[in-house]
Amino acid sequence: MRQLTILTLIAASTALSACGTVNQSLDSVHQPVVSRTDYVFDVAAPSGDRMSEADADRLSSWFDSLGLAYGDQVSVDGQGVYGAREAVAGVAARYGLLVQPEAPVTQGAVAPGAIRVVVSRMTAVVPGCPDFSRPSSPEFGGNRTSNYGCAFNSNIAAMIADPRDLITGRSGTAGVNATVATKAIATYRSKVPTGAGDVKPESTKGN
DSSP states (O other): OHHHHHHHHHHHHHHHHTSSOOOOSSSOSOOOEEEEEEEEEEEEOTTSSOOOHHHHHHHHHHHHHHTOOTTOEEEEESTTOHHHHHHHHHHHHTTTOOBOSSOOOOSSOOOTTEEEEEEEEEEEEOTTOSOOOSOSSSOOSOOOOTTTTHHHHHHHHHHOSOGGGGTTOOOOOSSOOHHHHHHHHHHHHHSOOTTOSOOOOOOOSOO
16 A cells, blocks of 8 residues: 555656656747837828928927837838938937838838838747746656746846847957947046045934
8 A cells, every 4th residue: 555655646746747848958948039010100201302390300209109219220111212211310310220221011002202111129028937837846857947047038038128139149340449348447447436435424313
């Protein structure tokens, strides 16, 4: 009877260990997933090479409503948009962004006498986290915990300034700007230590 009970417990433990997320590698199965959303704004450009001040103000207000910032990509679509592209670039420059040379394919055709401004925004999330579907013990399959990698990769996805970097990364530059490279070191060395001032007297007596 005792032997039967032990075998039953072992079988139950083995069954439990087989449940949940399987992760037998040093690489977590929970990886950031990058998705892209395109926002479009059609602006009148009657001559095809310019944009009125009123439309430029409307475009700027639209950028404000989107919270346009670093990581977003701005592009222009339409026929004869060369001059209008310069106008859009002038508005986008206020947000520290450049207009991309090519626009993504969007739904619907651009009307004649108009241009389409496209803002492409990417986001990164780690689906399925947190994941506590697999018990931490007993473990007979050489698996890591089901939540392994969730904290690290979720923090990376939340902190990355441009989610595109998670897909292709960035190529290094051949040259190094010595001024930029040493700026942080110079700031660190020239900063006055926080404890350099006199110690402020404190008293436990009441007023």
